[in-house]
Amino acid sequence: MNCLEFRKKLLADPRAPTSDLRAHRDLCPECTVFAGRIERMEQALTEAVLIEPPEGLAARILLRRSLVDGPSVRAPPRRHFLALAASVATASIGLGAFLMWRRGEEVDSAVARELVAHLLGAHPPGLGAQVRRVPEADVVGLLARAGFGTRGSLGEVANGWPCEFRQQPIAHFLMAANPVTALVLPFDFVRRAQLFFGAGISGILAPCAHGTLALLTAFTGGREVDLEPLVERFQSAIISA
Amino acid sequence: MWNRETQFTALVKALSNDLYRYAFWLCRHREQAEDLVQETFARAWRAMDNLRDDRAARAWLLVTLRREHARLYERIRPAQTDIDPDSVPGLYRDLDSSTEAWALRRQLALLPIEYSEPLVLQVIGGYSGEEIASMLDLTPAAVTTRLFRARQQLRRALRADPEDLEVAAR
Ligand SMILES: [Zn+2]
Ligand SMILES: [Zn+2]
DSSP states (O other): OOHHHHHHHHHHOOSSOOHHHHHHHHHOHHHHHHHHHHHHHHHHHHHHHSOOOOTTHHHHHHHHHHHHHOOOOSOOOHHHHHHHHHHHHHHTTTSTTSOEETTSOOOOHHHHHHHHHHHHSOOOOOTTTTTSOOOHHHHHHHHHHTTEEESSOOOOEEEEEEEEETTEEEEEEEETTTTEEEEEESSOOOSSOEEEEETTEEEEEEEETTEEEEEEEEOBTTBOOOOHHHHHHHHHHEEEO | OOOHHHHHHHHHHHHHHHHHHHHHHHHOOHHHHHHHHHHHHHHHHHTGGGOOSHHHHHHHHHHHHHHHHHHHTGGGSOOGGGOOGGGSTTSSTTOOSOHHHHHHHHHHHHSOHHHHHHHHHHHHHOOOHHHHHHHHTOOHHHHHHHHHHHHHHHHHHHTSOGGGTHHHHO
16 A cells, blocks of 8 residues: 555544555555554544534424324323423423524423423323324213313314323313314413424414413424414314303 | 333423424424424324334434424425524524534525535434445435535534635536
C-alpha cells in the first residue's frame, strides 16, 4: 500500500482501520501525522452530526401511537412510566415547543400536560378489544358514568375505556374512522373551540354540554384529519345528564 | 411471550434519537425531521411483526425514513447550493464546546446530499460500506468514493491541511 492508497482508504472509513492500514501507518511517519489529524477531525465530525434531538421526542412518538391504536393496556414498568411522565412534564407538551396553539388563546398548560399524561398512562383492556367495535349501549353507558346524556349517535366507536381525570370519571373513545381519540370530560376547560397541532399530532378542545371534548389525532405531510365535523357531531349528540 | 407494544416502546427509546439525527441531515429542518420520525415509527408500528431483530429494525427504520423523505419533501427541497446554513433552524443550537464541530456542522449542511448521507449513516449507525451501499442502493465502491470525497471536502473547507489537498487532486 502506498501513501495515496492509505489516505484514500482512511478517509473512506477512519473508524475501523484494517490491518493493511495499520501496517502502513506504523511504517510511514507522514501518514502517521495525517492519520492523527483525521482522527481529530472525526471526533469533531461526530460531535457535529450528533445534533441534540428535541426534548420529549420519544414520549410524543408513543403518544401518537396511543392516539391511533388506543392507549397502553398493560401496566408499564414503574421506572418507564416515571421517565415518560418526567419527559412530558419538562417538555410541557401542549404549549410552546411542540404543540403550537393556533389561535393565540392559552389553554392552561397544566390541563394539556395532564391530558397527555393520561393518554400515555396505562389503561385497562377496552370494551372493544375483542370485536374492535363498541355497541351503542356501552357508548351511552360510558358517557352516563361521566355525567353525560345522549340524544344521537357519536358514530362508529372502535374502543372505549371508563377512565378517570382529576379523580372524576371521564369517557375515553377511539373512533373507528380515521382514527381519532376522543375524551369527554366533565370540566369546562374552554369557552370556544381551540385547535392545536405540532409534532405529528393535531387536536381540538371544544365545549361540549357542561364539559369539554378533547379530540386528538395524528397527522403528517399535510394529511390532516378535519376534526370539526366530528366536534359538531359530538356537540349535538351529547347533553348534560 | 413477545409483546408488540413493549418492543415498540423499546425501539422508540433506543432509536428515535439517531433516527431524528438522520432525518435532520436529510431535510436540514427540525420540524420536518420530527414529522419524518413520527411517520416512520407509525409505519414501524404496523410492521412490528417483521421487526423483532434489533439490527434489522434499525436498518428498516432508516430506509423507511429515507423513503418517506423522498415521498414528502424531496420535490420541494431547494437545490443544495441555495441553502444558507445560517438560516437552517437549530443548526448550531446545541454546540458550544468545539469551534471545529461548529464549522463542520456548517460545512455538513453545505455538502451535496449524495456525500453527506453516507457520511451521516456511517457516523450515527456505524455501518460498513457494504451496509450503506445496500441501504442507499449503490455499489460499495460508489459508497467508498462518496465517503472519501465527503471527508475530503470537509477538510478542504476547514482548510485544516492545505498541503494534503493534492491527494484529492490526483
Ligand atoms: Zn504513507
Ligand atoms: Zn383513558
